[in-house]
Amino acid sequence: MGAVSTTTIAGVMAVRRSLAKPIGSLTQMGTVRLGKRTEGRSPLIKDFVPLASLDDIVFGGWDIFEENSFEAATTAGVLEKDLLEQIRPELEGIKPMSAVFDRRYVKRLDGPNVKKGKNKRDLAEQLIADIRAFKQANNCDRLVLVWCGSTEVYLTETPAHASLAAFEKALEANDDSIPSSMIYAYAAIKEGLPYTNAAPNLSADVPALMELAAQTGSPLAGKDLKTGQTLMKTIIAPGLKARLIGVNGWYSTNILGNRDGEVLDDPESFKTKEESKKSVLDYILQPTLYPDLYKDLCHVVRINYYPPRGDNKEGWDNIDIFGWLGYPMQLKINFLCRDSILAAPIVLDVALFMDLAKRSGMSGIQEWLSFYFKSPVHAPGLYPEHDLFIQLMKLKNTLRFMRGEELITHLGLEYYD
Numbered sequence: 464m465g466a467v468s469t470t471t472i473a474g475v476m477a478v479r480r481s482l483a484k485p486i487g488s489l490t491q492m493g494t495v496r497l498g499k500r501t502e503g504r505s506p507l508i509k510d511f512v513p514l515a516s517l518d519d520i521v522f523g524g525w526d527i528f529e530e531n532s533f534e535a536a537t538t539a540g541v542l543e544k545d546l547l548e549q550i551r552p553e554l555e556g557i558k559p560m561s562a563v564f565d566r567r568y569v570k571r572l573d574g575p576n577v578k579k580g581k582n583k584r585d586l587a588e589q590l591i592a593d594i595r596a597f598k599q600a601n602n603c604d605r606l607v608l609v610w611c612g613s614t615e616v617y618l619t620e621t622p623a624h625a626s627l628a629a630f631e632k633a634l635e636a637n638d639d640s641i642p643s644s645m646i647y648a649y650a651a652i653k654e655g656l657p658y659t660n661a662a663p664n665l666s667a668d669v670p671a672l673m674e675l676a677a678q679t680g681s682p683l684a685g686k687d688l689k690t691g692q693t694l695m696k697t698i699i700a701p702g703l704k705a706r707l708i709g710v711n712g713w714y715s716t717n718i719l720g721n722r723d724g725e726v727l728d729d730p731e732s733f734k735t736k737e738e739s740k741k742s743v744l745d746y747i748l749q750p751t752l753y754p755d756l757y758k759d760l761c762h763v764v765r766i767n768y769y770p771p772r773g774d775n776k777e778g779w780d781n782i783d784i785f786g787w788l789g790y791p792m793q794l795k796i797n798f799l800c801r802d803s804i805l806a807a808p809i810v811l812d813v814a815l816f817m818d819l820a821k822r823s824g825m826s827g828i829q830e831w832l833s834f835y836f837k838s839p840v841h842a843p844g845l846y847p848e849h850d851l852f853i854q855l856m857k858l859k860n861t862l863r864f865m866r867g868e869e870l871i872t873h874l875g876l877e878y879y880d
């Protein structure tokens with residue numbers, strides 16, 4: 464129930480009351496072209512595939528702080544007071560359930576609203592009980608879980624993650640390699656819920672939880688929402704590569720002052736974020752295919768916690784590029800963005816698409832949702848697709864495929880026959 468989730472929740476409430484528009488949401492405002500360019504068929508995505516309606520959604524969540532959604536949204540300081548006042552009673556009705564939390568994984572935070580349990584398995588069972596109670600109390604047909612909790616410290620796969628049997632044993636043994644977010648992921652997947660990781664930490668992207676997802680039919684997506692600076696990077700870099708413009712340096716720095724920034728001020732949480740942010744250029748620019756253009760690329764990413772800015776992040780990119788005959792040029796990007804304003808429509812879209820995936824019998828990794836993530840989860844042995852435009856084409860073709868419509872290749876020779 465931090466900045467991203469309360470901005471999503473309050474936003475949906477505001478849209479439902481026609482107080483504002485769902486700008487940035489593909490499920491609410493996007494269209495999909497069907498058939499030939501001459502047919503003039505471009506329905507709204509929400510009319511083309513049967514997505515849950517915003518009027519039918521109820522929200523719940525966990526947090527280590529006891530503030531209700533109105534108070535949490537006020538603390539986050541993203542949305543104007545006037546807007547929040549208009550939906551205040553509805554927001555106040557959402558009180559966080561007590562969290563599964565361990566400071567070892569998020570060193571800069573501590574709060575009172577935390578569960579106690581004899582081991583991690585017991586904690587997972589308490590979360591499952593919360594999920595069931597929420598479903599019953601709100602009379603829900605289906606549930607979706609999106610991890611919008613803080614970025615946890617950098618972890619890598621261990622033998623405890625290698626199989627479901629090993630993982631369940633490790634839960635009972637309170638193994639250190641299972642962070643809190645993984646306990647939520649286990650609980651959700653065990654219940655057959657679609658699970659998405661909006662943060663960059665290791666969570667459901669381990670063999671044990673993929674095995675569980677295959678058993679329970681849970682769709683999986685993540686990780687780390689592609690907003691702000693990385694969104695711009697994945698818009699600009701494919702363009703430079705398309706024109707075979709060389710890049711020998713990309714320096715990205717930014718300042719932000721929200722709670723996320725405070726958590727990322729801890730070097731171990733920052734390491735998780737840094738890994739996620741740095742991977743995109745390698746995959747987009749493909750230095751092994753284009754050594755003359757990208758082999759020596761120096762890519763640096765910095766995040767600086769700077770409280771006066773709150774959620775209104777400012778990012779600077781200095782890109783050293785070179786063209787014909789190696790002549791150098793520079794490109795500067797100064798993005799004054801609002802982190803949670805960019806993130807909220809993604810959380811909504813992913814929740815609705817993941818629910819659709821579950822109803823369509825699609826379980827496991829949903830690579831067609833890569834469009835929304837900095838570090839898209841992908842099948843072992845496959846490299847992730849980071850190019851925003853390829854990602855969008857993949858997403859829309861998946862929707863066409865689901866509805867039995869012809870896939871669009873953009874070949875278009877038939878217009879000239």
Ligand SMILES: NC(=O)c1ccc[n+]([C@@H]2O[C@H](COP(=O)([O-])OP(=O)(O)OC[C@H]3O[C@@H](n4cnc5c(N)ncnc54)[C@H](O)[C@@H]3O)[C@@H](O)[C@H]2O)c1
Binds near residue numbers: 526722
């Ligand atoms: N805003 C963006 O553009 C963006 C983009 C990509 C990823 N993210 C990630 O999304 C996550 C949320 O971002 P935010 O800006 O809302 O941060 P935030 O700090 O405002 O919210 C995170 C919330 O999670 C809670 N929390 C931490 N551990 C928990 C646990 N184990 N159980 C329950 N609650 C827990 C915290 O108390 C806090 O209220 C972060 O990991 C961030 O890195 C955000």
